[in-house]
Amino acid sequence: xxxxxxITNELAIAGQLTIDDLQxxxxxxxxxxxxxxxxxxxxxxxxxxxxxxxxxxxxINLPIQAEDLSCDRVISVLQQxxxxxxxxxxxxxxxxxxxxxxxxxxxxxxxxxxxxxxxxVKELGVLN
Numbered sequence: 001x002x003x004x005x006x007i008t009n010e011l012a013i014a015g016q017l018t019i020d021d022l023q024x025x026x027x028x029x030x031x032x033x034x035x036x037x038x039x040x041x042x043x044x045x046x047x048x049x050x051x052x053x054x055x056x057x058x059x060i061n062l063p064i065q066a067e068d069l070s071c072d073r074v075i076s077v078l079q080q081x082x083x084x085x086x087x088x089x090x091x092x093x094x095x096x097x098x099x100x101x102x103x104x105x106x107x108x109x110x111x112x113x114x115x116x117x118x119x120x121v122k123e124l125g126v127l128n
Contacts, residue, residue, distance in 0.1 A: 004028075008124075010086040011102050015095040016043045019051060026055040031085035033102055036077075036092040036101065037065040058084050066097050071118040074104050083104065 003021065006012045025033065033052050037044050052059040062077050090098040107117035
């Protein structure tokens with residue numbers, strides 16, 4: 001599964017998943033999957049949650065749009081990620097939103113303030 005990019009031992013990112021990508025996630029030891037897509041987005045897998053949970057993994061859908069993100073919204077998402085079993089995969093349609101969330105999580109873990117981390121991500125061009 002070349003779509004998954006392991007960022008740390010606990011975090012990985014991916015773009016759009018297919019139903020065939022889900023079993024290999026469990027085989028590779030992932031314990032949680034976070035989907036940042038809205039159900040109305042093209043490519044959203046309706047059966048993703050059911051399939052993920054049938055494999056014994058935790059699943060959560062936290063739909064976000066990169067252009068509408070605020071520092072408070074990112075913090076809320078990160079708090080929910082902190083409660084999930086690791087390692088976890090964060091995915092969206094293209095990988096941009098999942099990259100943003102993981103970058104913010106790493107920055108906060110390294111001691112940056114949420115405001116500074118959010119600004120850094122904006123400077124990197126991940127947000128408009």
